Amino acid sequence: MDPMKRDDDENCPVCKSSKYLNPQIKFLMSPICYHKMCESCVDRIFTQGPAPCPVIGCGKTLRKNKFRKQTFEDVTVEREVDVRKRIAKTFNKRRDDFDTLLDYNNYLEEVEEMTFNLVNGVDVAKTESKLQTYELANKDLINTNAARAAAEMQAFAQATEAEREQHKLARELAAREMEEERREQEEVKKITLNALATGDKNAVKIIQDVQLKRSSERKRRQAEEALRMKAVAEGRNLLKSSLLAGTRRKDVEDGPFDPLDGLDDKSELYVVQDYYENTWLETARKDTATQAGGYFVEEYYNRSLFEAFSGLTFFIDEDSAKKESDNRAPTLTDLMIVDAVS
Amino acid sequence: MSRYSSRPPFLHPLTYPADSVVVYQATALTFLHRLYLTTSTLTLHPKNILLLILYLATKTENHYTPIESFIATAATAGPVISQEDLLAPEFKVAIGLRWAFQVWHPLRGLEGIFLELNAIAIGRYQSPHGNDSGRSDAKEKLDALLRGDADRIGRAHHDARALLTTTALLTDAYFLYTPAQISFAAFWQADRDMAGLYIDVKFPPAAEPIKVKLLATIVECAGNHLASTITRDSLNPYPGLLLQLPQNGVATSIEAATERALMKEVMRIDKKLYHVTNRDRKVNEKKGAGGENGTTNGNGNGKYEGVDEEKRLKKRRLEREKLDKDGDVFGELL
Numbered sequence: 001m002d003p004m005k006r007d008d009d010e011n012c013p014v015c016k017s018s019k020y021l022n023p024q025i026k027f028l029m030s031p032i033c034y035h036k037m038c039e040s041c042v043d044r045i046f047t048q049g050p051a052p053c054p055v056i057g058c059g060k061t062l063r064k065n066k067f068r069k070q071t072f073e074d075v076t077v078e079r080e081v082d083v084r085k086r087i088a089k090t091f092n093k094r095r096d097d098f099d100t101l102l103d104y105n106n107y108l109e110e111v112e113e114m115t116f117n118l119v120n121g122v123d124v125a126k127t128e129s130k131l132q133t134y135e136l137a138n139k140d141l142i143n144t145n146a147a148r149a150a151a152e153m154q155a156f157a158q159a160t161e162a163e164r165e166q167h168k169l170a171r172e173l174a175a176r177e178m179e180e181e182r183r184e185q186e187e188v189k190k191i192t193l194n195a196l197a198t199g200d201k202n203a204v205k206i207i208q209d210v211q212l213k214r215s216s217e218r219k220r221r222q223a224e225e226a227l228r229m230k231a232v233a234e235g236r237n238l239l240k241s242s243l244l245a246g247t248r249r250k251d252v253e254d255g256p257f258d259p260l261d262g263l264d265d266k267s268e269l270y271v272v273q274d275y276y277e278n279t280w281l282e283t284a285r286k287d288t289a290t291q292a293g294g295y296f297v298e299e300y301y302n303r304s305l306f307e308a309f310s311g312l313t314f315f316i317d318e319d320s321a322k323k324e325s326d327n328r329a330p331t332l333t334d335l336m337i338v339d340a341v342s
Numbered sequence: 343m344s345r346y347s348s349r350p351p352f353l354h355p356l357t358y359p360a361d362s363v364v365v366y367q368a369t370a371l372t373f374l375h376r377l378y379l380t381t382s383t384l385t386l387h388p389k390n391i392l393l394l395i396l397y398l399a400t401k402t403e404n405h406y407t408p409i410e411s412f413i414a415t416a417a418t419a420g421p422v423i424s425q426e427d428l429l430a431p432e433f434k435v436a437i438g439l440r441w442a443f444q445v446w447h448p449l450r451g452l453e454g455i456f457l458e459l460n461a462i463a464i465g466r467y468q469s470p471h472g473n474d475s476g477r478s479d480a481k482e483k484l485d486a487l488l489r490g491d492a493d494r495i496g497r498a499h500h501d502a503r504a505l506l507t508t509t510a511l512l513t514d515a516y517f518l519y520t521p522a523q524i525s526f527a528a529f530w531q532a533d534r535d536m537a538g539l540y541i542d543v544k545f546p547p548a549a550e551p552i553k554v555k556l557l558a559t560i561v562e563c564a565g566n567h568l569a570s571t572i573t574r575d576s577l578n579p580y581p582g583l584l585l586q587l588p589q590n591g592v593a594t595s596i597e598a599a600t601e602r603a604l605m606k607e608v609m610r611i612d613k614k615l616y617h618v619t620n621r622d623r624k625v626n627e628k629k630g631a632g633g634e635n636g637t638t639n640g641n642g643n644g645k646y647e648g649v650d651e652e653k654r655l656k657k658r659r660l661e662r663e664k665l666d667k668d669g670d671v672f673g674e675l676l
Binding site: 171268269270271273275276277278301303304305306307308309310311312313314315316 | 446448450451452453454455457458462464466468469470517519520521522523525526544545552555556559565
């Protein structure tokens with residue numbers, strides 16, 4: 001950025017005091033009109049209650065409690081961040097609120113378009129009204145998602161805290177163990193020296209054996225403890241990841257996989273009924289020999305109706321014309337003719 | 343012919359009860375049509391395969407007759423044939439049919455149409471679109487059309503079936519329309535109003551474009567192939583194509599088939615076919631006998647032909663010798 005401009009920035013546009021005159025000067029701005037002024041001006045003008053912005057030509061009503069410190073040097077960036085924050089509060093749907101990825105992506109695109117409109121001042125009134133209607137229509141969902149996000153944040157913080165605690169415990173345990181070991185060794189050394197001083201060789205051996213046993217016992221205990229800790233940490237990680245993954249994933253029962261994608265052999269043109277009146281079929285139905293041969297009159301209904309309607313709306317000439325045009329790739333001659341014409 | 347009397351005593355589970363001898367005939371005729379699409383009469387003479395085609399048709403239509411009894415039955419009707427002769431062309435025929443033996447006859451679909459029509463008439467029709475109003479609507483419409491003439495459905499059925507067992511089998515309709523379309527065309531030809539009503543019942547208002555297209559196709563099929571008004575003098579709807587149509591002199595009834603002029607024409611063609619098929623064999627026979635003794639052939643000028651043949655052979659021998667001398671088919675190097 002231009003250093004001259006930066007210098008200029010240091011002035012309060014209302015009272016014209018600057019950092020040079022008052023080194024403790026603090027600049028604030030209100031996210032209504034994003035006009036900057038110094039803290040003393042804010043106090044002076046807005047302590048009595050809401051007042052119009054003192055910048056000439058602005059005149060927007062501002063309140064003292066809305067003033068805050070500017071985070072970004074560029075006001076447009078500041079404003080965009082605010083707009084995005086606001087939009088994100090309303091449009092807080094998640095991937096698992098949608099059935100397909102396409103729906104989710106479409107939603108994201110729409111949200112981004114609205115954000116862009118608000119940031120760049122395109123169709124502001126229309127976008128605002130759209131935002132309002134959405135907010136009203138989806139109040140419940142917005143609240144649930146917000147609560148969910150808060151819960152997740154809390155859970156995450158708790159998990160992190162617990163992990164830290166765990167690490168601390170493990171460290172303390174290790175220190176204690178080491179201390180114990182050291183003390184024991186010293187003790188053993190002392191006893192051994194005593195035994196040596198009295199000249200009891202047998203006792204020295206017994207002491208050393210006991211010490212060896214104790215240390216191996218301790219090592220085993222340590223290994224067990226480490227294993228337990230590890231298991232706890234792993235369980236916590238698992239819990240954390242599942243919390244982050246979102247608890248509201250819809251378990252839609254899709255049923256078994258369907259390779260035909262819902263296509264069935266039911267006709268749109270007929271329904272097979274259980275019974276059709278036909279004298280001839282009656283004889284077949286009642287004839288024991290026919291029935292014994294595995295003949296089903298119902299099967300006959302099925303087949304004759306199927307044959308009456310299958311292929312009824314398939315037009316051979318149309319199909320062959322289509323096949324011909326599919327097969328007819330442009331040949332070299334065709335291309336040459338096209339070239340010659342154009 | 344009564345459909346009931348010709349029923350076999352035992353029905354195969356896959357048989358259609360309305361099937362009768364008509365279906366074996368229909369299948370056999372379709373086999374003949376399909377076979378001679380790709381096979382020449384020079385390769386397979388129709389006379390030699392007629393019985394075999396019939397035999398294959400009975401097998402295809404689940405009315406299998408053991409070959410001995412088939413031959414015995416054939417002998418009672420006239421033609422005597424041995425088992426080997428009957429089966430000799432079987433493989434060639436099967437290849438000519440491309441192993442596609444099943445035939446979807448429109449006359450079977452017709453039975454389905456009339457099952458439904460009868461159901462409509464007694465008010466038991468069930469609409470596939472799930473509304474019960476379709477049932478009473480259809481019945482009212484049909485009642486209005488029949489005006490108490492309950493036999494009209496049976497008559498339409500009979501007429502349509504008659505068309506499907508004769509004309510439809512003898513023209514090229516099978517190659518140009520789907521079986522269901524031919525069924526409906528026959529129905530249309532038998533009783534226009536009832537067929538129109540039935541199609542109206544079947545297609546909801548939303549499917550109007552398809553219905554219009556289907557009606558156009560049905561009317562075309564009926565008008566070009568099935569109408570009884572078609573004679574040899576009618577206009578050929580497929581100019582430039584030699585299709586099997588009554589307009590092209592194809593007989594659609596037994597009377598027309600046994601017409602004197604037609605018989606004469608067939609005999610002339612058969613004679614020609616006989617000479618063409620046997621020409622090569624005769625030449626070989628003559629050569630075997632010395633070439634001089636041949637007295638008969640198709641043109642009655644066997645002697646000249648024999649001399650020509652000798653000259654030609656000599657010329658060829660000389661040419662071959664010359665080539666052997668030169669050593670190259672394409673002559674010397676340039």
